[in-house]
Amino acid sequence: MRLDDLEDSQHVEDSRGRGLIGGRSIGIGTIAIALVAMYFGVDPNLVLNLAQQGQPAVQTSAPPADSNDPNVKFVSKVLWSTEQVWQTIFTAAGQQYSAPNLEIFGGATQTACGQGQAAMGPFYCPADQKVYIDLSFYQELQQRFKAPGDFAQAYVIAHEVGHHVQNLLGISQKVQQARQQAGSEAAANAYSVKLELQADCYAGVWAHHANQQFRILQDGDIEEALRAATAIGDDTLQKQARGYAVPDSFTHGSAEQRVLWFKTGLQSGSVNDCNTFKKSV
Incomplete structure (x- = not known):
């Protein structure tokens, strides 16, 4: 990935010096449930504390982060590119884009959606509009x-920023209402899958425009993103964890779906092509 023309974002926070750790390891099923709970504004501790038998988190004292950390610089540049792309898209649509902050944490951190933990992977909290x-x-x-x-790695950040875009457009709120009114857990999960697949499509939209504006793509980059989308598909993760997949329990989409929707956004660069709620795969 070419970063030469990318600047540093002013919206990156590094809280690793005041991280939280604690509790026992938790299963992938619990992590998935907790992540969905956090996205929809439910305190994930309701899930995680049960899984960890109520073992509390404790404050740690870590050395201050290196401001020249290349990993932090990378995250900052990728986030800046998302800011430029989505600002352009929103402006063209006559709307105003408000960029999210991104917090780099170590172990665990307090958020407006509850306590976030490293085991949950990257996430977006709509309550404080932070990645x-x-x-x-x-x-x-x-x-x-x-x-x-x-x-x-950039695809992962772009996906979470995609959730922020959904929040700004009011999509996530409508999905939350639909989930609450769903007649079954499987139906509620189906709405979560569509939301996640749209975020994948938005990540593709970002890649399309970021490459046009900043020439970020190099040989093999798209294949890297597709491998990542495949690796974190629900069916892939469930087969690794228990040997088989249960589609009704999917919350993020299958590997095939995630790849398809990322490629859809990448190829067209159009937000209008990312309506996963009207299309099926």
């Missing part, structure tokens, strides 16, 4: 999910 990421996730992406590469 959260523990950079250890990138090691997990490379080692556990076998999806290395800087563009794979």
